Amino acid sequence: GTIDNDLPIGDLTIGTDSALHRIIQAIDCLRSTAQSHSRTFVVEVMGRNCGYLAVMAALTTGSDYVMIPEIGLPLNWRSELPLGLTKMRKGREHFIVIVAEGTRDVDGNLITVDDVRDALSPSFEVRTTILGHVQRGGTPSSIDRLISVFLADRAVSRALELHAAVLTGTPAAPSAGPTDGTPGARAAERGAEGGASTAGVATEGGADDGPG
Numbered sequence: 001g002t003i004d005n006d007l008p009i010g011d012l013t014i015g016t017d018s019a020l021h022r023i024i025q026a027i028d029c030l031r032s033t034a035q036s037h038s039r040t041f042v043v044e045v046m047g048r049n050c051g052y053l054a055v056m057a058a059l060t061t062g063s064d065y066v067m068i069p070e071i072g073l074p075l076n077w078r079s080e081l082p083l084g085l086t087k088m089r090k091g092r093e094h095f096i097v098i099v100a101e102g103t104r105d106v107d108g109n110l111i112t113v114d115d116v117r118d119a120l121s122p123s124f125e126v127r128t129t130i131l132g133h134v135q136r137g138g139t140p141s142s143i144d145r146l147i148s149v150f151l152a153d154r155a156v157s158r159a160l161e162l163h164a165a166v167l168t169g170t171p172a173a174p175s176a177g178p179t180d181g182t183p184g185a186r187a188a189e190r191g192a193e194g195g196a197s198t199a200g201v202a203t204e205g206g207a208d209d210g211p212g
Contacts, residue, residue, distance in 0.1 A: 001148075003136055006050035014151065017143040019046065019135040020056055026131055027061040027096060033127075038093035040085070040124040044113045046135050047100045053135075054100035063096040064088060067116075072106035078119040086123065095124070 001014025023045050030041045047053045051068025058066035064085065067073060074080065085095050097120075103111045113128040120126045140148075165172035 001144075003046060003053070004048045004050045005052040006048065012143070012147060014144055014147050015136070015140075016052065017147075018138065018141045020053055020060075021141055022135050022138060023053060023057045023131060024060055026129075026134075027057060027063065027098075030129060031061070031094075031096060034094035034096060038125065040095040040097065040120060040126045042097045042099060042113045042116045042120070042126060042128045044099050044101060044128070044130040046131070047102065049102045051100045051103075054098050058098050061096065063098050065095070065097040066100070067098070067103040067111065068100045069102035069104065072104055072108075073111060075105055075107065077105060077111075078115075081116070081119050082123045085120070093124075 003013075003015040003019035005013045005016040007013050027043060030043065033039065034041050045053050045057060047069070049069045051066075051070050054066050054068050057063065065081065081097075085097075088095070097116060099111065099113050099116055105111060113130060117126045117128050162172050
């Protein structure tokens with residue numbers, strides 16, 4: 001299992017759903033301070049080179065901006081980002097920006113939460129939060145428990161098939177091969193098509209649609 005959801009095996013890897021639950025809960029908590037103190041929070045989430053967690057978190061929390069590794073940001077992102085948030089202000093001074101670890105510009109330069117903070121600081125009061133390894137621990141969700149059961153069942157069934165083949169001397173049927181592409185990248189693309197912000201595109205709805 002991996003919370004990054006970057007294995008070409010299925011649509012969801014073990015641990016991803018639990019990690020997403022913790023990210024959503026953390027952003028919901030941060031939003032209270034963002035609203036009460038008129039601040040912009042820049043939140044880093046895990047994912048390595050896969051933006052699944054970042055995109056799904058942005059969609060489910062009504063965040064305003066999300067940056068993912070799959071789409072390199074333009075070289076002028078430092079000027080475009082504050083302009084994009086300024087257009088969304090409409091009397092509102094609190095925003096949530098999600099940055100997936102591994103986010104880079106089109107030249108391959110790594111972009112961190114500190115870089116985003118520096119780009120926004122002249123126009124916004126910014127705080128950064130790196131959720132870190134709290135995303136990987138805790139009680140697993142029901143979906144992760146079910147996926148684990150299904151995987152264990154398939155693994156045991158396959159082992160029995162191979163054992164029977166050895167005993168009878170007959171070749172075992174090949175197991176299903178991996179699908180093309182990574183599930184995280186596919187899901188991130190689906191999320192972007194559905195309105196998630198990626199690489200400098202504002203999320204439709206904005207923070208006002210998220211929980212308060």
